[in-house]
Amino acid sequence: MTECLPRTAYAELLLGETPMIDLRAPVEFTKGAFPGAVNLPLMNDEERAAVGTCYKEQGQEAAIALGHERVGGAVKQARVDAWLAQVEAHPDSVLYCFRGGMRSQISQRWLAEAGIQRPYIEGGYKGMRSFLIEQSDQMAENPGMVIVAGMTGSGKTDFLVPRNDAVDLEGLAHHRGSSFGRQLIPQPSQINFENRLAIALMQHRRRARQLVLEDESRLIGRTSLPIPLFDAMKAAPRVILEVTTEERIEQILKDYVVEIHAAFVERDGTEAGGEGFCEFLLASLDRIQRRLGNERHQALRQLMTSALSQQLQQGELTLHREWIAQLLSEYYDPMYHFQMGKQPAPVLYRGPKSEVREFLDQREATLSAGW
The missing domain is CATH 3.40.50 (Rossmann fold)
Known part of the structure; x- marks a missing residue:
């Protein structure tokens, strides 16, 4: 299975009402998402804020370590279980985060470890949002x-x-x-x-x-x-x-x-x-x-x-x-x-x-x- 859906797939994904797992924090999802998307975040608002602050102050490695610390054990399992339940209900679900970066890749890997292979969207929310603005202007x-x-x-x-x-x-x-x-x-x-x-x-x-x-x-x-x-x-x-x-x-x-x-x-x-x-x-x-x-x-x-x-x-x-x-x-x-x-x-x-x-x-x- 393709691990990453390219930008050329945006129109098909959006017009086909493809079920999407939005991995962003709830505060991001509330501001805007796509039809058919359900918010099952990798990190909640508090966790995302802590990791972001750590990234600014101590760099990427420290931020990644803190992320695994905050989203580990039972918390990690609960997040994975939620993704598994969504994929079971909608087997064609795809993943996206803000830019199609680390959150998508980590979530995809955790799902794979649980026996489920699902692709994430290249460019994530930001890429698809820009695509829709361009389409609206053209229309x-x-x-x-x-x-x-x-x-x-x-x-x-x-x-x-x-x-x-x-x-x-x-x-x-x-x-x-x-x-x-x-x-x-x-x-x-x-x-x-x-x-x-x-x-x-x-x-x-x-x-x-x-x-x-x-x-x-x-x-x-x-x-x-x-x-x-x-x-x-x-x-x-x-x-x-x-x-x-x-x-x-x-x-x-x-x-x-x-x-x-x-x-x-x-x-x-x-x-x-x-x-x-x-x-x-x-x-x-x-x-x-x-x-x-x-x-x-x-x-x-x-x-x-x-x-x-x-x-x-x-x-x-x-x-x-x-x-x-x-x-x-x-x-x-x-x-x-x-x-x-x-x-x-x-x-x-x-x-x-x-x-x-x-x-x-x-x-x-x-x-x-x-x-």
């Missing part, structure tokens, strides 16, 4: 990129998700991109978001020529789009979904009231879930208080509070439609028109969803025919 140059825009509540995400030629940025970020866009699933770290985005763009390149993305600001919640991709998105042509106000109200009601409430109840139970949902919705409104102005914010907050009470006590959603309609007409719609007025990118098509869908399908077919 930003896709001439087939097109942005789907539309007023708040147009259902842009629902429109995009089923498309084979789309990448769901908000899905990757675990956030809907607005003040009300938080999800119960925590957002990934910035590095994990960038890694997953790069992999999603690589997967897209294998299946479609046209790259369809939703119109986003650079920040999606607290995650940030890579600058090359965001710059390309700002310049890319647009298609615009035209949806009636009534349809937009119902879309927002579904996304931010019905579905979020159901998610809270599923996680926390009826009573606690209802309370958590109320806090969530009111806090979302409070985040835009300064932009709304105190008077308008207080009026909307009072209406929202009444709507929540009506919903939880009677199962009625009428008052929710009222605050949604006001928030659209008084806040989101004027902001959308202002931003569109500054948008220099060309508009390729505008119309109802069925027509925009047909337009994008034809454009993808044309681009693919010349691929």
Whole structure:
């Protein structure tokens, strides 16, 4: 078996969702890793810090000796047992540390002594991370990129998700991109978001020529789009979904009231879930208080509070439609028109969803025919 997987294997490893044993310390793993990776460190945070300090003060030999001292006996056996259990569950697992150096080689040797041969990845985390950044930057140059825009509540995400030629940025970020866009699933770290985005763009390149993305600001919640991709998105042509106000109200009601409430109840139970949902919705409104102005914010907050009470006590959603309609007409719609007025990118098509869908399908077919 090959002891070391070369850098040329990066794409296959990442796109193939290869199970990976991340040998770095937990503090390193938390900052960023790869899909399919499980953190089974050679050294924990304390051990890594001690060995690092020893390396700086006394040199490599002393650091290696301290490492074997700290990770020996029962501690070593526990680490090896964890790797063995992972390989038993996922026989095609591979190893990586930060640079594909000593931690990978030591772990590989200990596994071999236990009767299991598994390769480590050349360049380790740092090499694959650099590879993904390069791939993401290359994907930003896709001439087939097109942005789907539309007023708040147009259902842009629902429109995009089923498309084979789309990448769901908000899905990757675990956030809907607005003040009300938080999800119960925590957002990934910035590095994990960038890694997953790069992999999603690589997967897209294998299946479609046209790259369809939703119109986003650079920040999606607290995650940030890579600058090359965001710059390309700002310049890319647009298609615009035209949806009636009534349809937009119902879309927002579904996304931010019905579905979020159901998610809270599923996680926390009826009573606690209802309370958590109320806090969530009111806090979302409070985040835009300064932009709304105190008077308008207080009026909307009072209406929202009444709507929540009506919903939880009677199962009625009428008052929710009222605050949604006001928030659209008084806040989101004027902001959308202002931003569109500054948008220099060309508009390729505008119309109802069925027509925009047909337009994008034809454009993808044309681009693919010349691929």
